[in-house]
Amino acid sequence: MTTIWILAKRELKSFFDSLLAYITIIAFLVFTGLFTWIIGRTVFLMSEASMQSFFGVAYWALFFFIPALTMKLIAEEHSSGTLELILTKPISERQLVLGKFLAVFILIALSLMLTLPYYITIASIGPIDHGATTLGYLGLLLMSAAYIGIGIFASSLTSNQIVSFLLALFIGIFFHLLFELIARYFPGAIGNTLSYLSLSTHYESITRGVVDSRDIIYFLAVVFLSLFGAQMAISRRNYTN
């Protein structure tokens, strides 16, 4: 655990030193703030004390922001050769991947925490459903975890950061949107499987207030499989020169 934390700390420091962290947080707050309060289906337009408009925006904002944070994580280690440096220290591939995962997760959790004033403000205007809001945040955190995993996996496949970013979006869009849409054209088992694979289905069922263990397992499985895939991709160095 300590090794993972040391790795995460270094990664976080690099996020903040390169200003990437500040830019992401500010952009996230501006983006979600605009759509929660000023533009489109805002809190005022809906005229009810709920965070639904915020969750709707954050759902899409995170989808784009997370690949921007994860794209360099392993691709850069590949291209600069530091992978050799880090893996010859007493660090396993699993610890390396988990350290990076933890760093981005902390950064996302921090960004979400900074939106708590929205919650406090809305709660002071009218009666807000505290349960639904808590679950909304939980849903966002779980969804973020899944996309961070996918982003790290994409980053481990290439040494080019742009390719890594686009690849993460490409894989992500299936979970975010396409599986659900395609499922409609396939009745029966295939449709059900695709629908189960769709991240939006599970996200919605959590935010609706139904916390089913199947949903939690789904998110954890996506994280586990993508990080495992990243680990495999890192060990491919043994087969290509």
Next chain:
Amino acid sequence: MDIIVDNISKHFGTQKAVDQVSFQVKTGEILGFLGPNGAGKSTTMRAITCYLTPTSGDIRVGGYSIHENPEEIKQNIGYLPESNPLYQDMPVLDYLRFVAEIHKIPKEKIPGRIREMVRTCGLEAEKHKKIAELSKGYKQRVGLAQALIHDPQVLVLDEPTSGLDPNQIIEIRELIREIGREKTVILSSHILAEVEATCDRILIINDGKIVADGTSSDLRKKAQNKEILKITIEDADKNDIFKALQSLQNTQMVDILSQSGNSFELQSKPGTSSRRDVFRLCVDRDWMLTEMTPTETKLEDIFRELTMN
């Protein structure tokens, strides 16, 4: 800690990078690894440092196997990779602290270790800069500092002096020799003089196979089996001398060295010497022998002979 490389091979697809290589390095020994580019030096070093897993064979470092206890091996090895990769965006001190933490050096000892590394590697003036801002020589020093910070028992250095100026090269060589007294060191280099000056033993690898193993004087002796003499004889006709030298019983080959003077290079048959014969010849014919110098075989020649295909 000694290193036992036991019959390792490494294939990348159909390409054999390392082919059934075995050797041992004892504690307190500095082993120089020589070979042309692409011979398998770096691949072997990467296998020892647990970055690559060999296709077959085993490596034991201090009794630990790379297959079973890579973490223990990595904890005890200091490694400077060939291209010296570093986290460019980190300041030197932060970076050294990070490496120290990763190696689980107790918290209270970390500042002391960092200070010592900054001093030994001469980083005092640049320690607050970001690594990206350093010159190549200073980056190389940071690379060495990160390899040494946890006081490893085994040191693996892939071309440690590349990019350094002559003064720094001498400093680093002295540092390596000092470390090598108690530790096990493997270093690779393209500079033959460096290997000769620093290492106790030399290993030459070519096409993934070991082609020579021994001290520099061992290797020399092997090559010096053939005596080469530089001879200058005056007061005689060039062609007469040439014929006479060729007819000596131990002569293998005679070369005319210069067109103007009467200088020749005489190579004897393996294991024999022509020095006495040459002298006798000159006395018999009443020639003036003004030079007879045995040519010392250079490590370069041995290297070329072993690695040119």
